[in-house]
Amino acid sequence: MSVATIEERPDNAPRDEPLLELSGVRAGYGSIEVLHGVDLVLAPGAVVALLGPNGGGKTSTLKICSGVLPVTRGEFKLAGRVVNGASASDLARLGVCSIPEGRGIFANLTVRENLWIATGTGVSLAELEEVAYTRFPILGERRGQLAGSMSGGEQQMLALSRALGTDPTVLLLDELSMGLAPRIVSQMYDVVGQLAAEGISILVAEQFARAVLPIATSAALMLQGRVVRTGDPIDIERELSTSYLGG
């Protein structure tokens, strides 16, 4: 499908119009529906934490937003335009960038080769390398090293760099904390907070809710394929830990 870019949004679009919006979104795998009417809004400049216990539908919701999982019913809008049916590459061209669970980097390729993968979105390798090595100098030192031989934190830096090199408007993050020591998680979220301050709107699914609290502007609690509550991140995290994660 052909879709206009976010930059082409009409001048008269309301300023507080959500950048990304899911309304009554249903989706599933094969004949099994796992999202049963998800409503979610990401405003420009917001950091929304998607919280909830295992199997609630956080990853599936991010897959909808990145075009990996199709919407079967309901509406997915980006900058006011319905983008149901847009492919992952359509959405990437519209400025949606996703770092999936497991980071999506190639262990048997070097840092530089991993960055090269993102040139498919139209950015040059030189630009990608500049963004990566300026923000994370350690990656510059390791440009020839196999990604699989780096620490979890360095791999996450590489995944973030690959995303940032494409100059995203919306960043989707799934379980950034996975497999990382608490100190590294907090460093990673510091970087995510800086990205938000630079104007990138961020939707982040986290099981380790406390990690994302310092930077989240709001939180959405997902249970059994629905967003059951949205609000202040600290209130939602408290409800999650007392009611659903056993204190």
Ligand SMILES: Nc1ncnc2c1ncn2[C@@H]1O[C@H](COP(=O)(O)OP(=O)(O)OP(=O)(O)O)[C@@H](O)[C@H]1O
């Ligand atoms: N590829 C798949 N095929 C079939 N069912 C799936 C698939 N991926 C997820 N599911 C099911 O969809 C439901 C929602 O899973 P999802 O991974 O979106 O939840 P989650 O909140 O991200 O959980 P977690 O934190 O454990 O990753 C679960 O019941 C899960 O078993």
